[in-house]
Amino acid sequence: MEQSCKTKNKIAIIGAGPSGIYCAINIILEFNNYNYSDYFIDIYDKSQPLNTLLPTGGGRCNITNAQSDLRTFISNYPRGEKFLYSIFSRHSNSDTINFFNSIGINTYSEDDLRIFPKSNSAKDVKNKLLNYLNKFNKTNFINKKINSISQLKNYDAIIVSAGSKTSENILKSIKQPYFEFKPSLCSLKIKNNIYPKGVSVKSLDGDFIFTNQGISGPLIYKISAQNALKEFPYQIKIRLFEYSKLKELVDKYPKKSIGNLVSSFIPKSLARVIIKDYSKNACEISKKELESLCSIEFCAIGHLKGEEIVNCGGVDLDSIDKNCKSKIKNNIWFCGEILNIDGYCGGFNLQNCWSGGYIVALDVVKFILNKKGIKYV
Ligand SMILES: Cc1cc2nc3c(=O)[nH]c(=O)nc-3n(C[C@H](O)[C@H](O)[C@H](O)COP(=O)(O)OP(=O)(O)OC[C@H]3O[C@@H](n4cnc5c(N)ncnc54)[C@H](O)[C@@H]3O)c2cc1C
Structure with a gap:
């Protein structure tokens, strides 16, 4: 059921993959910092939440990479490099690891710096993230494919985190400039x-x-x-x-x-x-x-068709601001693989999702609190 409470702020997230779920969690945590609870979040997904996490790292989920030098970290992205400086300076791999540790996902690093959960289980990561999100009781999951942004009415903020495979129609409906998705x-x-x-x-x-x-x-x-x-x-x-x-x-x-x-x-x-x-x-x-x-x-x-791990292409980074907010529509943000950012193997693609999800979350909260006349610092 889609919620319809008139007084509350309505936020929609299209895509319950890693970037969308991490974004939802951080919206809730940031609103909590302001003791603000007059909102709810609808999360739309044509499939099930975090199913795309299950095959990652061969079922072990290579969460991120332990490389501590930002310049070296970012050299692992053939596209998006410049944009990521700003994103990772605000939410780094260690911020992500600290968050995962705080919800009971302990991690270890391989010799090549890839970071995995100690459970070696992507399913465990999925379950812990979703249990954590659900305990706040602020989200409503809607199992539905979105083809056009016009399907989402009266939302204060919309986050598009639908990945690279079936999100082109949504981008077209927003008239958001994007590069054609291609296997990376x-x-x-x-x-x-x-x-x-x-x-x-x-x-x-x-x-x-x-x-x-x-x-x-x-x-x-x-x-x-x-x-x-x-x-x-x-x-x-x-x-x-x-x-x-x-x-x-x-x-x-x-x-x-x-x-x-x-x-x-x-x-x-x-x-x-x-x-x-x-x-x-x-x-x-x-x-x-x-x-x-x-x-x-x-x-x-x-x-090899059907064997794409990650696609390049997606939202043109010149068409969004440093908080991943659309320059075309005032209340739309993007995070994750839908952006024209892709990294090599090693945990870099998921780190793009975690950091992007976090940055978007904070900007969405700021946007909504400002509208309510609440000072955001
Ligand atoms: C086999 C495999 C292994 C991988 N292993 C790793 C790894 O170990 N480490 C790493 O860093 N990266 C890995 N990756 C890459 C990583 O999984 C992706 O970069 C990441 O999942 C992208 O997250 P996202 O949230 O942006 O999009 P997605 O994970 O693609 O999630 C998008 C969500 O949106 C939903 N959706 C899409 N279109 C619509 C629509 N029109 N309407 C409604 N819902 C929609 C989808 O059902 C999905 O749930 C791997 C990828 C694959 C395929």
């Missing part, structure tokens, strides 16, 4: 896929895996994000191992086969595919050939 973090199809399927490789540039249709894994997602706006086909070159290390082995074991020596650095099944003269003595291989074995090149011919 995504597996890639490659030409001449002769490689051993299911084999994973730890390269100098990062980890990747050969799949039935192409290549995947964190490194491939990064490459796909960097090239998200490029047309296919394009060439990819991955540095597999150091030439100096191979040369060292060749000098030490000149009579061993080159295949055997290269297999010290990469899986044997891959070495068999990429080395023409696998059994030839290492000392018989020219310097040029040795150098060429240290890297691998692919021709990327397309994205």
Whole structure:
């Protein structure tokens, strides 16, 4: 049931994903700071709240990243970098972790700085966030798809946090400038896929895996994000191992086969595919050939459909203010993946959701309190 209390301030959130739910929680916390309770929040979602959190981090939910240097943190976003300085300065990864700890989601950091819940369970994160939100009894969940902003009447503030997959119609109905959504973090199809399927490789540039249709894994997602706006086909070159290390082995074991020596650095099944003269003595291989074995090149011919982890595109950052408020409509805000911001793997995309949700929440509260003549500091 949609609530219809005339005196209360009405807030709508479209999309109960991580950004929308975090925003709702922070609206409530901020209103509580002002002892203000004359409002309610309708949360619209075509599916169920926080279902999109369940597959994150392979079911473990890579909540954020522990990188403490802001500049380095932000270098992990191929799009949105400048805008995020302001957002993360106001709500950082450590603010997020403190909040999660405060609601009973304790975290740990992997060696590569990815942060996970100690439970290793995205379901646990989902449940704890929703239990926390529901205990305030200030939200009303409405299971409905929104196609146009005109479906939402008489709201004081509307937050659009509908992600990147089915939100274009909403943006069109607002006349909000946006860039077409395109796969950013995504597996890639490659030409001449002769490689051993299911084999994973730890390269100098990062980890990747050969799949039935192409290549995947964190490194491939990064490459796909960097090239998200490029047309296919394009060439990819991955540095597999150091030439100096191979040369060292060749000098030490000149009579061993080159295949055997290269297999010290990469899986044997891959070495068999990429080395023409696998059994030839290492000392018989020219310097040029040795150098060429240290890297691998692919021709990327397309994205693997349905395997997008994150899309780029979305709301043009020039069309919103620093609080993610629309410059087109006075009472509309955006947060999360609907913005033209995307990050690499490592917890960066969810951090965009948490920080954006928080910033929007505070601005919405300020907007409503100001309208009521209550000073917001
Ligand atoms: C398999 C997978 C693993 C991932 N793992 C990680 C990870 O470990 N760490 C990380 O940082 N990021 C990860 N990501 C990315 C991260 O999940 C997203 O960036 C994040 O979910 C975006 O949150 P959001 O709230 O902006 O949008 P979404 O999560 O997409 O939520 C949008 C919500 O809006 C609803 N909605 C959409 N359109 C409408 C409409 N028209 N009307 C009503 N409701 C609508 C949807 O049902 C959904 O509930 C992963 C993504 C995938 C696909």
